[in-house]
Amino acid sequence: MESGFRAVGADSGTVSEVPTQLYHIRKAAGTKKPISHVVVPKAASLNTGDAFVLTTTSTIYTWYGEECSPFEKNKAVEIATALNAARYGHGEFIVDVGDDVPEFWEALGGGSIADVLPAESVTDVKEMPPSMFILQDEDSQLKVISVDVDKKNLDPTGVCMVDVGTDIIVWIGTDATSREQSQAMASVASYLKSQNREKNTRVARILQGQERRARKVWKKAFP
The missing domain is CATH 3.40.20.10 (Severin)
Known part of the structure; x- marks a missing residue:
């Protein structure tokens, strides 16, 4: 949503x-x-x-x-x-x-x-495809930027969030700042709360380089 x-x-x-x-x-x-x-x-x-x-x-x-x-x-x-x-x-x-x-x-x-x-x-609702956001710490401000869903947009210096409907992927870049990492889950919680999805959406936290540990949900975003 x-x-x-x-x-x-x-x-x-x-x-x-x-x-x-x-x-x-x-x-x-x-x-x-x-x-x-x-x-x-x-x-x-x-x-x-x-x-x-x-x-x-x-x-x-x-x-x-x-x-x-x-x-x-x-x-x-x-x-x-x-x-x-x-x-x-x-x-x-x-x-x-x-x-x-x-x-x-x-x-x-x-x-x-x-x-x-x-x-x-109208018989079936056509849901939106996955959406992707980058959370970056710029000049002491946290900025959430909407980007195309593409592996090329995974930024090692930031945190990426991908919404695939039933799941939210929180991808942590190896060079993400501590502020970006600490605020990532809070941002996701705010996002889900605003859409009344807290109870039925899974959140997968994935560190860069460990994508294989969450292959199933990863393929939903990047088939």
């Missing part, structure tokens, strides 16, 4: 480049309990039967399909509120954004309400 990394740290010592993410909230099959998935942030990912949360660097939106249930709306607000809290109130928080707000559609890469799919046409 991202990124939920803090945009501004509580002590103003952490700065993150937060990518645009879209959370799709829908009822689990056979129940009224809604679950969330991170999906491709585009207008065609929306549908009239579910609720959605869109996050950008500056704004968090909730958007509701006209047929979505109260349970899905409540879950969307819960997720959006957690994401907003993780930013310590920095940025704008818009609940039930109107269909005529151009900034919302621009954040989705363009499009309009005409691109929203009818509820009955």
